Amino acid sequence: MSCYLLTPTYYRLWLAFSLWLVLGMMPGHSHASQWLSIKKTDDNQLMIDKQSLLEEKPYIKAWVKVDYRNPQKNVESVDRVYNHAKALWYFDCDKRKAATIQVFQYDDEELVYSAGTTAKQADFIEPLPESEVEVAQQYVCKWQAKEKQRVEAAARRAANPVVPAVASNKDKPAAPDSVAEPAATPVVPKAEEKAAEAKPADAKPAAKPAEEKAAAAKQAAASKTDKGADTLKDKEKTAKTDKTNDKSWAYSGPRGPDKWGSLNPDFAVCNAGSQQSPINIDNTITAALKPIKRLQKFPLKNIVLKDHSLILDAGTGNMMVLDQKPYQLKYIIVHVPSEHQIKQKSYAAELQMVHEDKTGHRVIIAVMLEEGSAHAGLEKLLGSLPKEKEQSKPLAIRVTPADLMPTKPAYYRYSGSLTAPPCTEGVQWVIMKESLKISKFQLGSLQQAIGEPNQRPVQDGQGRMILE
Structure with a gap:
């Protein structure tokens, strides 16, 4: 040096x-x-x-x-x-x-x-x-x-801008092969043309011969078949459009994290973003961070298994203040195992408390869970777990966000994103240094309820500042 x-x-x-x-x-x-x-x-x-x-x-x-x-x-x-x-x-x-x-x-x-x-x-x-x-x-x-x-x-x-999803067939641009061709002008035989000229203006048309009726019936059937084919083609095009704008995603397989950015234009930042989460918390800068002001005494309302995760509805009233701005706690999401790492260490699970201000800016407090003794607050929640996916169940026992927070106020802070599609960036992350202990049985109950690991892999920190 x-x-x-x-x-x-x-x-x-x-x-x-x-x-x-x-x-x-x-x-x-x-x-x-x-x-x-x-x-x-x-x-x-x-x-x-x-x-x-x-x-x-x-x-x-x-x-x-x-x-x-x-x-x-x-x-x-x-x-x-x-x-x-x-x-x-x-x-x-x-x-x-x-x-x-x-x-x-x-x-x-x-x-x-x-x-x-x-x-x-x-x-x-x-x-x-x-x-x-x-x-x-x-x-x-x-x-x-x-x-x-x-x-x-x-x-x-x-060079290749993303085309927004088309709302309806009416708004779709016409495909090159769907341009209507002008109707062909029927060719009238010369003999019939002369007969028509010789026929008086008020004369009644002659009855169609049997072969003309048969031809007309055949043409009507062909028109109906063509219409059915066109309808089938429209359905195929719609299905193809829906597939390219599919908003379904998963934590593994062909719709796993490495494919999120290509599933839907709304998810593009999942692959192209420069401040994605989660990350490994390391190489921190000492900044003497002040304890966060929190109001977490109001009980959680509902619990639901949704979007590959266990989600707790926070109701209203629970708040926090960061950089002199108030944020309201919206919900708590549970990830098993943890998404963030602290100095290359992964944890058994992670609670993410998602807060928003009036303009939609987010602050997420993350609390790590590791195996040890049983946790009283978590035990109350496990007794209210819904048995089916997408089923929201009211919490009969009082549990507040404060019950799920560590006692020591020290934390890390960095700027990142949501950890699931659409992976929106500009999220302020607060990672609590102290973890909570949960029993092996409690961890197993969480794993069984969620079904599969709902963990996004650690993303490149790209030199971001991590304060402590």
């Missing part, structure tokens, strides 16, 4: 720069920094500013920050010490090389050293294996690959 931040071989120093120029080059003055921890040891913590990631071909540039537990000595002047440094790194992902363009060292808040060069004059070298530079390079190059995929996906969507 030090060879990239400190060694003068790779830089031209400009200590004569004025302070305002130094501050002008600092990250955070042109945008709000989002420092993401990508490596943490007992000695230091390496962070990268997500907002600074930018492609400047053939390089990717990013600001990094290193906080040190113990003071570090400056190699140029040993009497100078610093406890954190910020640097602008350039990465060449194709050649797997990196260089430092700017570096600033601080003793607490005091700037004690600065140096810099340009991309043309910098020495790009291959990072040492397992060094902080290599860790940052891996993150940046992965980000570059994801950005390329995102741009390509956007270009494909622009």
Whole structure:
């Protein structure tokens, strides 16, 4: 790390720069920094500013920050010490090389050293294996690959826009083979044409011969057959349209999570989204989060087995406040096993408390359940489980959302999505750190009621900030 931040071989120093120029080059003055921890040891913590990631071909540039537990000595002047440094790194992902363009060292808040060069004059070298530079390079190059995929996906969507489902046959555009042909003009034999001209205007038409009647009957039958064929064709087209806009989905098989995005245009974000949930909670940033204000004393109303899940209707009155905005608890959904992981650990089950504000924005509180002793609140709910799917059953025993919350208020927070179609993004997730204990029998009852695992696989975090 030090060879990239400190060694003068790779830089031209400009200590004569004025302070305002130094501050002008600092990250955070042109945008709000989002420092993401990508490596943490007992000695230091390496962070990268997500907002600074930018492609400047053939390089990717990013600001990094290193906080040190113990003071570090400056190699140029040993009497100078610093406890954190910020640097602008350039990465060449194709050649797997990196260089430092700017570096600033601080003793607490005091700037004690600065140096810099340009991309043309910098020495790009291959990072040492397992060094902080290599860790940052891996993150940046992965980000570059994801950005390329995102741009390509956007270009494909622009070239092939999704056509919304047609409401009725009347609104459907005519297919090329359904354009009506003009009716053929009947050919009249010359003899009949002359007879018609010679016939008086008031003369009555002659009776049709038997063969004409037979021909007319045959034509009527053919018309009826054609009409039936057209009707069958319309039904087939409608069935095909319904199939391409099918909203049914599952947690396994041909309609499983990896196929959700292709089942219906409304589900496209399930595959194409960049902030999908669930994720593994790791590489968090300490933000001293305040305890969430909750009002959870009103009892839950109903319980129903629906959409592959066990759902508890919260009724009205239960609230929470996040970022000074009130949200109302709508329902609680049970997933077995858990969808989120915490530091690569999965849990026996997960309760997701879905809240909404007046504009429809969602906040979901997730509580992990793990096997241990029996849980009194859950035991009350298990006694009210409906025996059939889609059957809503009133809760006869009083259970409040507070009964299903851990005692410790600590939590993680990140921005994600719904974990089932349509996978809408922009959901604020609050993951409680403390889990609840449930017995093996209680877990078995949940598994039997739901029927099959209703767990979406963990999604790519894509460098999202996870606060704690």
